[in-house]
Amino acid sequence: MSLDKATVTQIAHLARIEVEDAQLETMVGELNNILSWIEQLNEVDTDGVAPLASVTGHALPLRADAVGDGAYPDRVLANAPDRAMDFYSVPKVVE
Amino acid sequence: MSDLLSLDLAAARDALANKEVSSTELTDAYLQAMEASANLNCYVTTTADKARAMAGEADARLASGNALPLDGIPLGIKDLFCTQGVLTTAGSHILDGFKPEYESTVTGNLWRDGAVMLGKLNMDEFAMGSANVTSYYGPVESPWKRKDGGNARLVPGGSSGGSASAVAARLAVAATGTDTGGSIRQPGSFCGIVGMKPTYGRCSRWGVVAFASSLDQAGPLTRTVRDAAIMLKSMAGHDPKDSTSADLAVPDFEAALTGNVRGMRIGIPKEYRIDGMPGEIETLWTRGIEMMRDAGAEIVDISLPHTKYALPTYYIIAPAEASSNLARYDGVRYGLRVEGDTLDEMYAKTRGEGFGPEVKRRVMIGTYVLSAGYYDAYYLKAQRVRALIKRDFDQAFESVDTILTPTAPSDAFAIGENDDDPIKMYLNDVFTVPASLTGLPGISVPVGLSDRGLPLGLQLIGKLFDEESVFRAAGALETAAGFTARPTGGQ
Numbered sequence: 001m002s003l004d005k006a007t008v009t010q011i012a013h014l015a016r017i018e019v020e021d022a023q024l025e026t027m028v029g030e031l032n033n034i035l036s037w038i039e040q041l042n043e044v045d046t047d048g049v050a051p052l053a054s055v056t057g058h059a060l061p062l063r064a065d066a067v068g069d070g071a072y073p074d075r076v077l078a079n080a081p082d083r084a085m086d087f088y089s090v091p092k093v094v095e
Numbered sequence: 096m097s098d099l100l101s102l103d104l105a106a107a108r109d110a111l112a113n114k115e116v117s118s119t120e121l122t123d124a125y126l127q128a129m130e131a132s133a134n135l136n137c138y139v140t141t142t143a144d145k146a147r148a149m150a151g152e153a154d155a156r157l158a159s160g161n162a163l164p165l166d167g168i169p170l171g172i173k174d175l176f177c178t179q180g181v182l183t184t185a186g187s188h189i190l191d192g193f194k195p196e197y198e199s200t201v202t203g204n205l206w207r208d209g210a211v212m213l214g215k216l217n218m219d220e221f222a223m224g225s226a227n228v229t230s231y232y233g234p235v236e237s238p239w240k241r242k243d244g245g246n247a248r249l250v251p252g253g254s255s256g257g258s259a260s261a262v263a264a265r266l267a268v269a270a271t272g273t274d275t276g277g278s279i280r281q282p283g284s285f286c287g288i289v290g291m292k293p294t295y296g297r298c299s300r301w302g303v304v305a306f307a308s309s310l311d312q313a314g315p316l317t318r319t320v321r322d323a324a325i326m327l328k329s330m331a332g333h334d335p336k337d338s339t340s341a342d343l344a345v346p347d348f349e350a351a352l353t354g355n356v357r358g359m360r361i362g363i364p365k366e367y368r369i370d371g372m373p374g375e376i377e378t379l380w381t382r383g384i385e386m387m388r389d390a391g392a393e394i395v396d397i398s399l400p401h402t403k404y405a406l407p408t409y410y411i412i413a414p415a416e417a418s419s420n421l422a423r424y425d426g427v428r429y430g431l432r433v434e435g436d437t438l439d440e441m442y443a444k445t446r447g448e449g450f451g452p453e454v455k456r457r458v459m460i461g462t463y464v465l466s467a468g469y470y471d472a473y474y475l476k477a478q479r480v481r482a483l484i485k486r487d488f489d490q491a492f493e494s495v496d497t498i499l500t501p502t503a504p505s506d507a508f509a510i511g512e513n514d515d516d517p518i519k520m521y522l523n524d525v526f527t528v529p530a531s532l533t534g535l536p537g538i539s540v541p542v543g544l545s546d547r548g549l550p551l552g553l554q555l556i557g558k559l560f561d562e563e564s565v566f567r568a569a570g571a572l573e574t575a576a577g578f579t580a581r582p583t584g585g586q
Contacts, residue, residue, distance in 0.1 A: 008459070015418065015462040016425070016439065017455055018447030027459070030517060034460055037518055038407045038473070044480050051478030052485055053309070055534030056296050056559060060338050075196040079429035088427050091438050 002032050099124040100265040100586050104168060104322035107268055111157055111167045118157065118167025121268075122150040122211055125169045128586040129213065129266045135236045135585065137261040139174050140182050141214040149211040156209065163209030165329050171267035173258050174215040175222055176202045176313075177302040181212075185304040186220040186230035186254075189449025190430040199302025200334045201271065201313045208329040213267055217257030220451045221421065222278055222306045225523035226513065227256025229453045234510050237286055238264035238584030242548030247509040249549070252282030252523075258316045259286040264585025269317040269326055273303060275310045276409050277503075277527025280554055283316055283539040284502035287550030287580060289569070290316045291323040294560045295534030296341035298327075299334030307416035308339075310409075310531050320540065320569045324348035327562070343560060351563035352570040357391035359568060362495035366402035367526060369504065376501050376551065379543050383499055383553040386542075386575035387568070395495050399487040404480050405529040410521060411464050411477035412532070417454075418461025424449060456517060485533045492558050497568045500526050502552040506545035526554060536562045538569045541578040550580065 003011075008028050012019045019027060073086040082089045099121050102110055110116045126143050146169065153167035177183050177195035184190045198206070206212070219229045227235040227250060237251040237260050251260035255272030259282030262270050272279040274292035283290025291314045298313040305311060315326035328348050334340040363384060368377065388394050426432035426445030433448050435441035450458065464473035491498065504525055513519045530537040536559075539552035553572065557565035 003463075011459050011463050011466070013443075014466060015458050016442040016446055017450065017458065018443040019455075020447075027456070030456060031459060031463070034410065034456070034517060035463075038410055041404055041407050041411075041476055041480055044401070044404055044483065046476060046479035046483065049479040049482050051475050052482035053478065054339075055309070055485065055532075056294070056339075056341065058296065058339070058341060061335075061342070063335070078196055079193055081426060081430070081432035090427055091435065091441055093438050 103318040118150040118153040137257045138214040166209030169211045171216045171261045171270035175304045186218045188231040189424045200299035219254035222254040224253040226250035227253040238582035249507040252285035254278040272316045277524035280539040284552030285507040287541040291538045294536045297331045299337040299340045301336040305420040307413040351566045356571040359392045360495040361392045362397035362498040364399040367500045390571045397491045401484045408477045408480045409528045414457040414461035418458045498556040502539040502554040506549035530556045542576040
């Protein structure tokens with residue numbers, strides 16, 4: 001299957017990446033090349049094979065659901081491009 | 096001491112312990128060398144003041160007789176490791192000005208053991224690349240030159256290209272790297288040094304900027320196998336802050352370097368003889384096999400039937416995980432913000448300007464393969480093939496202790512070559528990706544020079560958490576190969 005310009009625009013929107021029209025054509029070609037190369041996986045018979053998520057087989061550890069760290073808003077916000085009091089500030093979302 | 100820069104990690108450790116040199120002298124020698132070879136573009140940030148302060152503290156401990164395992168050793172740190180109060184960029188525009196308020200566990204472990212930080216090393220943006228040409232801070236150059244007398248500027252490999260070039264050029268005793276699909280081992284091969292990717296979970300990922308979380312693993316780039324063993328011992332260890340970090344004791348890797356591989360069974364996978372592989376790679380591999388046989392190892396032909404599917408599998412899984420991990424770069428909490436009229440517009444503009452072309456490609460591929468309707472066809476399919484690749488290795492390791500392969504399908508190429516087609520670049524990792532997908536430890540050892548006079552490495556892969564066998568075999572291969580060539584650039 002092959003991606004068209006509209007689909008790539010939609011993917012860019014989902015990924016929240018602004019793509020200029022001039023770049024779009026190149027991107028369509030590159031993404032299609034990569035996807036058609038990836039499609040060789042369809043040759044592999046994977047019936048009855050469970051997907052592998054953990055390579056070491058170690059179970060994820062459990063811990064108490066308790067606060068272990070925090071209460072230093074200035075450190076948390078130290079890299080914020082814009083802040084107001086102890087909050088990150090962003091363009092207005094709700095009218 | 097006549098030439099401080101020629102001391103490898105083990106030799107520097109001895110010289111410091113015997114008071115033949117101070118850490119301050121050693122550190123100053125490196126800071127000068129870094130300035131003199133700034134043209135290689137290895138370092139994004141030099142931390143001279145911090146380095147001198149750390150060296151002074153190390154000297155005080157060394158004088159008092161309370162030396163730590165890495166006391167006074169000057170190291171370079173890949174700019175993917177968060178370092179408290181020190182600019183951390185991941186090679187990306189989108190992390191402009193980011194100074195973490197915390198220290199990664201791996202670098203914290205190195206400072207705990209007395210090491211000195213020289214600075215932060217350049218890398219492919221978000222560790223996505225095999226030539227260190229995708230960095231926002233410009234390409235890194237290798238200190239190696241082709242013997243044709245031409246002046247082509249060669250890539251150091253990637254993504255840990257700054258780390259590999261700095262170690263080869265003697266702009267650090269050793270360096271940290273990270274490896275998601277080959278990013279320690281391939282640059283190790285290109286630069287004629289040792290690159291070790293330990294088992295997934297051996298080193299904590301906490302505080303390491305995430306690329307693909309089921310694959311990312313930190314490791315050392317060093318001049319010798321012994322140096323890698325010493326450095327990994329300090330980097331590794333269980334960390335409750337990384338839930339995938341292995342709760343296992345860290346062995347004394349240096350003690351594994353007995354030099355004795357008598358009776359070790361070393362597998363040679365026939366599927367690694369790929370179409371179009373240069374004859375010199377095949378020849379080098381054959382020589383490596385003979386070296387191990389002469390050292391007393393038993394050579395066993397094995398089959399890893401799904402090898403050819405590892406790379407396409409990786410290029411579904413890694414972008415999928417990356418698209419999810421990189422969602423955090425939104426212009427709100429750190430780094431670059433490009434203003435927009437709405438929140439969505441600010442996100443899209445920030446990410447459009449902040450990410451380079453390769454990162455955008457991978458985030459887009461990842462977004463697509465995880466999107467509704469395609470998840471089963473791509474992502475789940477890849478996870479199933481990944482299971483088959485792991486099964487191949489499990490079966491092979493029933494009859495062998497380690498596996499010997501080439502590290503990369505070529506020697507280093509020139510900056511600008513292979514840039515026209517992303518897939519051509521991806522093929523660099525054809526031999527390293529299988530061990531990444533399966534979490535297995537792998538090391539690249541420099542073994543010979545190509546026809547063009549450039550380093551070539553061989554890779555040894557071991558069983559999960561059996562770095563000791565990998566180190567033992569690598570030590571024997573290193574001794575047999577006797578690789579002593581040095582680049583003409585650098586120091």
